[in-house]
Amino acid sequence: MNKLAAFSDLPLEIIHLIADQVLDPHDLLSLLRVLPHLASSLSPAQIRASGENKETILHLAAERGDSALLTTLLANPSTDPNPLATIPFFTFSNSPDGRTLPGRRYPGLNRTPLSLAAHAGHLAAVQSLLAHPSTIADIIPEAAFMRTLSSLALAASAGHLAITALLLTRPDVRxxxxxxxxxxxxMHGHTPVVALFLARDDVNPNFQEHRTLRTPLALAAMGGHVDVVAMLLARDDVAADMLCRERATPLCLAARMAHRDVVDMLLERGDVDPNGVSETAATPLICAMTRGHAEVVETLLKREDVRVDQRDGKGKTALLWAVQLGRVEAVRVLLQRKDVDVNARGSDGTPVLGLAARHGWAAMIPLLLKREDLDMNIREEGSGATALAIAAFKGEVEVVRLLLRGGLDANARDYDGVTPLMLAAKWGRMEVVKMLMECEGVDFNAHEVKGKSVLAAAAESGQVEVVRLLLEGGSVDVNAPDMSGRTALALAMDDKGRSEVYPLGGKSDYDAVVKLLLEHGGVSQMI
Incomplete structure (x- = not known):
């Protein structure tokens, strides 16, 4: 049986005829791997031909570091060394513990062969491209958010020291x-590359990236790169407290990302304000608190000049933020400061204790109740509801238990005269109702400002199990009228058929409520 002929066994004339028909750059690269000598005979059309992302054979050779192929292609007088492609790419970072971590993905706008080779770390390929007299070393992407991603930036972001040094010798680099x-x-923690830049007198160490306005120090602080931060802070001309676009300082960024070593380093500086420099921006303490970084919070609170109750642009203190977000350990650390206002209110008028109750953060309640300066029955400014009333309304059983154990007033009324028991009854919070009914001194016949009783509130919303519990377990007046003379039975009958009016509570059953009330002597109107 005769052996099949390989492509390379074909006559040279046939090979050239076939090769001349190949235009796709990826197919061309595959062909040249088999027959590399064809590179010198590629036509201008083949060298310019592009793929899906506008990539040419020159891009592919540069990305793969094929300097020999690049040299051959660049020797062709018709070769443009600066074609633009849209090949996406990823950045990589050094973690504070020395590991290499994947960064973010960027769209590939205006990618030249040089930028691909520089980012991939192919020194010989970079040298081949830079040897061409028409190569532009500093082509900038068109998109505004990628203006800083030049070939030099890509090499630096990947930590390629030799390529970075080579590109810095180019006079056309801005x-x-x-x-x-x-x-x-x-930002990516490449210490040797940073040292290379800082050794030059033509590099601005406080350059602000155009989109975020973050300086190299801010970027290093945010990434937790201690060595880079130390190197930058060693310079007298580095601004250690410069604000970025979001009005955060390097200290705030480090605190936000829980980089305690960087926080310590920045706090040692006399020119770093531990409270930030903008009244409307979040302070370093708030930055750490919102992320729940208790260790960083502890570090910041060691400074006596840290203003623990400074508010941010949303009117919140660090404690309010920590409570809202459920940062238990951060709350524990912050409450160790005697000067923290444990009764602070948010911009909506809700105090700290009420906020914890609203969110059901049971673990925070004992921490707050330990403070002697806590006003346990402090009210919301808008409704007058106490923390107990808020927890009862939300059905937060464990929070209610802890608040009652802590001594909160079980009969405290809001500005409409509504008690916690009335709220729990209205919304069908059975476990809370049981707990409150077991409380010594609770008023089963409390009335709100319009005269509606606890039983009437439950009946009006069709909460049959609550009505049963009140009738069987409490000394309630079944026919107590409101200011309009309506009894619980009248309200239940008026609301018949409206079982979905109170969807937060238990299942509404008005027929069963009416039956129960009638069985216990209920009347629909008082004569």
Whole structure:
């Protein structure tokens, strides 16, 4: 049986005829791997031909680091060394513990062969491209949010020291690109590359990235890169407290990301304000508190000049934020400061204890109740509801138990005269109703300002199990009228058929409520 002929066994004329028909850059690269000598005979059309992302054979060779192929292609007089493609790419970072971590994905706008080779770390390929007299070293992407991603920035972001050094020798690299590249190296924790930039006198160490306005120090602090932060702070001309676009300082960014070592380093500086420099921005303490970083909170609170009750642009203190977000350990640490206002209110008028009750943070309640300066029965400004009333309304059983054990007034009324028991009854919070009914001194016949009783509130919302519990377990007046003379039975009959009016509570059953009330001597009107 005769052996099949390989493509390379074909006559040279046939091979050239076939090769001339190949235009796709990926197919061309596959062909050249088999027959590399064909590279010198590629037509201008083949060299310019592009794929799905506008990538040419030059892009593919650069990305793979094939410097020999690049040299051959660039020797062709018709070759443009700066074609633009849209190949996406990823960045990589050094973690504070030395590991290499994947970064974010970027769309590939205006990717040149040089940018691909520089980012991939192919030094020989970069040298081949830079040897071409028409190569532009500093082509900037068109999109505004990618303006800083030059070839230099890509090499610096990946930590390629030799390529970064080579690109820095180019006179066509702009000052903006040098400053931005320093930021990229700092952000990803590439210490040797940062040192290379800082050794030059033509690099701005305070360059602010145009989109976020973060400086190299801010970027390094946010990434937790201690060595880079130390290197930057060693310079007298580095602004240690510069605000970024979100009006956060490097200290605030480090606190937000729980980089305690960086926080310690920045707090040692006399020119770093531990409370931030903008009245409307979040302070470092609030940044750490909102993320639940108790260790960083503890570090910040060691400073006596940290203002624990400073409010941010949303009118919240660090304690209010921590409670709202359920940061138990952060709350525990913060409450150790005697000067923290444990009765602070948010912009909506809800105090700290009420906020904890609303969110059901049972673990926080004992911490707050230990404070001697806590006003246990403090009210919401709008409704006058206490923390107990809020918890009863929400059905937070464990919170109610803890608040009652802590001594809160079980009969405290809001501004409409509504008690916690009335709220729990109205919304069908059975376990809370039982707990409150067992409370010594609870008023089963409390009336709100319009005269409606606890039983009437439950009947009006069709809460049959609550009505049964009140009738059988409490000394309730079944026919207590409101200010309009309506009894619980009258309200239940008026509401008949409206079983979905109170969807938060238990299942509504008005027929059963009416039957129960009649069995216990209920009348529909008082004569």
């Amino acid at each position: 000052a903006e690109s040098r400053g931005a590249a320093l930021g990229w190296a700092a």
